[in-house]
Amino acid sequence: MSEDSWAFAVDTQEAQTSAQPDLREKASRLRGPWKKTGDINGNIVLQKDEREGWGEDVDPVNLAEQSLLNKLIRRTLVRSRTEVEVLQRDPSSPLFSVKTFEELRLKPELLRGVYSMGFNRPSRIQESALPMMLAQPPQNLIAQAQSGTGKTAAFSLAMLSHVNPTNKWTQCLCVAPTYELAVQIGQVIEQMGKFCVDVKVAYAVRGNRMERGVPVKEQIVIGTPGTLLDWCSKYKHIDPKKVSMFVLDEADVMIAIQGHRDQSFRIYRLLSKDCQMLLFSATFEESVWKFAEKVIPNANIIKLKREEETLDNIRQFYVICKSKEDKFMALCNLYGTLTIAQAMIFCHTRKMARWLAAQLTQDGHQVALLSGEMTVEQRAHVIERFRNGREKVLVTTNVCSRGIDVEQVSLVVNFDLPVDMAGKADNDTYLHRIGRTGRFGRRGFAVNMVDSKCSMDIINQIEMHFNRKIPKLDPSNLVEMENMC
Numbered sequence: 001m002s003e004d005s006w007a008f009a010v011d012t013q014e015a016q017t018s019a020q021p022d023l024r025e026k027a028s029r030l031r032g033p034w035k036k037t038g039d040i041n042g043n044i045v046l047q048k049d050e051r052e053g054w055g056e057d058v059d060p061v062n063l064a065e066q067s068l069l070n071k072l073i074r075r076t077l078v079r080s081r082t083e084v085e086v087l088q089r090d091p092s093s094p095l096f097s098v099k100t101f102e103e104l105r106l107k108p109e110l111l112r113g114v115y116s117m118g119f120n121r122p123s124r125i126q127e128s129a130l131p132m133m134l135a136q137p138p139q140n141l142i143a144q145a146q147s148g149t150g151k152t153a154a155f156s157l158a159m160l161s162h163v164n165p166t167n168k169w170t171q172c173l174c175v176a177p178t179y180e181l182a183v184q185i186g187q188v189i190e191q192m193g194k195f196c197v198d199v200k201v202a203y204a205v206r207g208n209r210m211e212r213g214v215p216v217k218e219q220i221v222i223g224t225p226g227t228l229l230d231w232c233s234k235y236k237h238i239d240p241k242k243v244s245m246f247v248l249d250e251a252d253v254m255i256a257i258q259g260h261r262d263q264s265f266r267i268y269r270l271l272s273k274d275c276q277m278l279l280f281s282a283t284f285e286e287s288v289w290k291f292a293e294k295v296i297p298n299a300n301i302i303k304l305k306r307e308e309e310t311l312d313n314i315r316q317f318y319v320i321c322k323s324k325e326d327k328f329m330a331l332c333n334l335y336g337t338l339t340i341a342q343a344m345i346f347c348h349t350r351k352m353a354r355w356l357a358a359q360l361t362q363d364g365h366q367v368a369l370l371s372g373e374m375t376v377e378q379r380a381h382v383i384e385r386f387r388n389g390r391e392k393v394l395v396t397t398n399v400c401s402r403g404i405d406v407e408q409v410s411l412v413v414n415f416d417l418p419v420d421m422a423g424k425a426d427n428d429t430y431l432h433r434i435g436r437t438g439r440f441g442r443r444g445f446a447v448n449m450v451d452s453k454c455s456m457d458i459i460n461q462i463e464m465h466f467n468r469k470i471p472k473l474d475p476s477n478l479v480e481m482e483n484m485c
């Protein structure tokens with residue numbers, strides 16, 4: 001599609017979507033009222049309907065929530081052993097990479113802010129990305145690296161370094177997929193820039209209203225695409241032609257949210273041609289590439305490959321059970337082993353997870369429950385407690401099959417096997433639930449509960465997919481597990 005026809009499509013779509021009521025609100029009205037109730041962790045949670053299967057009771061993977069959860073529970077940098085790949089727009093220009101923040105010749109107050117955050121040296125991705133982002137003349141950049149590798153810190157530093165504090169108008173725009181993610185980014189900028197007293201940050205997010213035509217004086221504005229677009233066009237709070245750095249964060253999450261890609265593209269079209277464009281993403285599927293190439297033609301590209309999860313150090317077993325009660329009994333037999341280190345138990349539905357957590361609690365065990373009906377903050381709190389060893393066993397749905405690394409978990413139980421919507425083995429989810437990166441390298445055990453011919457079929461599919469035999473658990477394996485966990 002040429003830029004014009006793409007732009008035309010954007011205009012048409014915009015006109016249609018602005019006339020519609022908020023889709024989420026509409027959807028939740030259709031689903032009926034939510035029920036407020038207490039959960040096993042003592043949290044107040046909102047529960048939807050109780051249907052089994054692929055209804056509301058199965059937690060879908062929500063990328064924006066997952067990303068926020070990752071940010072909330074992260075304490076340190078994710079250190080990757082993979083090599084950084086740099087593709088320069090102009091291969092003949094020298095490739096700079098820095099090993100210290102001093103080499104970047106930052107303003108002293110900014111350097112002080114960086115050190116006050118406890119950053120001693122640039123992360124892997126920052127080593128190459130920072131010199132590129134700070135180069136003169138400005139260069140465009142597309143950067144891909146998994147969550148936790150220092151992307152947010154990198155572009156926050158670039159924006160703080162870029163602005164001229166004496167100019168009281170918006171010079172840097174940063175687009176984030178949700179209100180909560182925008183606030184998280186803002187906190188990093190405010191913390192890093194705390195000694196840059198003349199640099200101010202504003203939030204273009206829902207509910208933050210100003211009188212039409214009143215210009216924003218803050219040099220950095222972070223917001224969600226819809227509100228930012230309004231601020232730039234409808235309300236004229238920002239003169240987009242005066243913006244000289246545009247950051248698009250979490251592009252993969254962004255384009256997964258309906259309407260966000262087109263709104264971001266509309267903001268892009270309002271900017272001047274020489275505005276520096278920076279795009280960040282944790283993953284790079286085809287759709288993200290297409291979008292990135294549209295908004296940032298001729299960009300430098302930096303990629304840091306994720307360390308793949310493997311099943312190399314994992315001993316896998318299955319146990320045969322007749323019913324969920326039978327699975328519960330089998331779990332109780334494993335319980336001694338579960339609590340030696342820490343264990344995670346995965347269920348298919350929220351209802352099953354609640355039932356199991358209640359049964360285990362009734363039986364006198366101390367367990368934590370994590371499922372999608374909790375707010376992201378409540379989930380972060382439960383994960384934090386589990387990480388600190390306050391509970392030894394975590395019962396959960398797919399809501400945390402990826403993204404959380406609890407190093408001390410050495411046993412994973414698939415109380416329900418992971419299946420896709422067609423009822424086939426969901427191999428990716430299986431790998432995310434039980435796989436480890438080579439980085440942790442520790443041994444682990446996975447026990448799969450099989451309660452029907454169907455679930456035995458799924459075990460066979462998983463065996464074939466990963467080309468690994470999954471034997472039946474016998475008492476001698478239990479002794480082995482107790483010794484190894």
Ligand SMILES: Nc1ncnc2c1ncn2[C@@H]1O[C@H](COP(=O)(O)OP(=O)(O)OP(=O)(O)O)[C@@H](O)[C@H]1O
Nearest residue numbers: 075076077119121122123147148149150151152153
């Ligand atoms: N150079 C550094 N040295 C030490 N810690 C760092 C450095 N850069 C970032 N961090 C810290 O590492 C963690 C991850 O950084 P950051 O949030 O920037 O990563 P990210 O790739 O943007 O991930 P996400 O998208 O999930 O936020 C944060 O706690 C941050 O404070």
